[in-house]
Amino acid sequence: MKYFKNDLIRLKKVLLxxxxxxxxxxxxxxxxxxxxxxxxxIGPIYAETPWFMLFDDRFVWRFATAVCLVAMILSVYxxxxxxxxxxxxxxxxxxxxxxxTLTQYFGAN
Amino acid sequence: xHNDTPNDxxxxxxxxxxxxNSFEHLLKKYKNYVFKIVNKHVPYDQVEETAxxxxxxxxxxxxxxxxxxxxxxxxxxxxxxxxxxxxRKTYKNRELPxxxxxxxxxxxxxxxxxxxxxxxxxxxxxxxxxxxxxxYALDRxxxxxxxxxxxxxxxxxxxxxxxxxxxWSVANVKVRAFRSRKKLHKLLVAN
Numbered sequence: 001m002k003y004f005k006n007d008l009i010r011l012k013k014v015l016l017x018x019x020x021x022x023x024x025x026x027x028x029x030x031x032x033x034x035x036x037x038x039x040x041x042i043g044p045i046y047a048e049t050p051w052f053m054l055f056d057d058r059f060v061w062r063f064a065t066a067v068c069l070v071a072m073i074l075s076v077y078x079x080x081x082x083x084x085x086x087x088x089x090x091x092x093x094x095x096x097x098x099x100x101t102l103t104q105y106f107g108a109n
Numbered sequence: 110x111h112n113d114t115p116n117d118x119x120x121x122x123x124x125x126x127x128x129x130n131s132f133e134h135l136l137k138k139y140k141n142y143v144f145k146i147v148n149k150h151v152p153y154d155q156v157e158e159t160a161x162x163x164x165x166x167x168x169x170x171x172x173x174x175x176x177x178x179x180x181x182x183x184x185x186x187x188x189x190x191x192x193x194x195x196x197r198k199t200y201k202n203r204e205l206p207x208x209x210x211x212x213x214x215x216x217x218x219x220x221x222x223x224x225x226x227x228x229x230x231x232x233x234x235x236x237x238x239x240x241x242x243x244x245y246a247l248d249r250x251x252x253x254x255x256x257x258x259x260x261x262x263x264x265x266x267x268x269x270x271x272x273x274x275x276x277w278s279v280a281n282v283k284v285r286a287f288r289s290r291k292k293l294h295k296l297l298v299a300n
Contacts, residue, residue, distance in 0.1 A: 008294065012262075014221050018239030019263045024148040025156035027140040035164050036133055042165070044127035047172050 117180035124171055132168055139181065140164075143188050150192035150259060163191045189260070189274040196252035214242050218297060246296045254289035261286040262293070 115123075115134065123131040140160070147160045167187050174183055210218065217238040247255050260271040261282065272282040 008222070008298070011218075011221050011297065014239050015243050016263060018243050019149075019259075022148065022240065023153050025144065025153055027144050027157070027160065031157050031161070032133075032136060032140065035136060035161050036130075038161065038165055039132055039168050040129055042168065044129050045125065045169065045172060046127065047125040 118176060121171060121174060121176075121180065124168075135167075135180070136164055139184055142181065143184065146185065146188045147192060149264070150189070150256070151195050155195065159191060159195050160188075162195075163188045166191060186274050186276070189256070190276065193252060193256045193275065196255055200252050210242065210245055214238060214245070218242060222298070242297065246293050249296055250289055250292060253285060254292060257282055257285040258289040258293060262290055 117135065117138075120131050120134050124135075143160050143163050144156065147156050147163065151159050163184070167184055170187065174180070221239075247258070250258065256275065257271060260266045260274065261268065266274070268279050268283045268286065271277075271286070272279045275282065
């Protein structure tokens, strides 16, 4: 049997009425109590700290004092000992040329 | 005027600080809303259990609630996805129904389609028979088709709204909506 568009529209209307007139359940007090009992049995949950939050202001400032102190100590040490990178490299090369060359080679790659 | 009722964000914050009982505020506020959604998608005798699952899931997922959308919208997504999971589990454990429409249901369908029914027919008989016929057809669709059909075809949501609720792409929802509508027509009209 052939059906026309209007026939199907009528069918859709009737099905829609049936769908929306479905018998509905209501939440009662015992249901609410049962949900809360299950929630309490799970216990407290806490917010997760995403990894990017580690760089958030709170965490940065918490370590700021320690970082400044370390930077100052290193600066004083370098000024006192007179660290010069060229001399250090030259002495390393003269002291153990083979190891130094390999380190440079693998380091560069 | 001072408002003593804390807002949703405040309640969520309290729960995440370990105050489990604060969750009851959210439960009281949104239980009717959740029941309204669940009632549409699962059988009457499964509504309470499914709604309970919704709130337990929401509680366990609270640390992931970022507050980009309102708590109500976020809860609606969890509710629809829990209903979808209900059908996935149900369909996994069931045998495909082999029975076809009864003679009464076939007569009813014929009357509706051919417009032979009177006004009283629509008012008195239609509701029960229509529900049976609709359930017959929905039971023969996959859980994905069923959810899309209910959201788009029967509730009138847009593809974007349904996609947002289900967590699918808009294209996927549109394709499924089209196919499931065809299947529904085939199931009903072929009978």
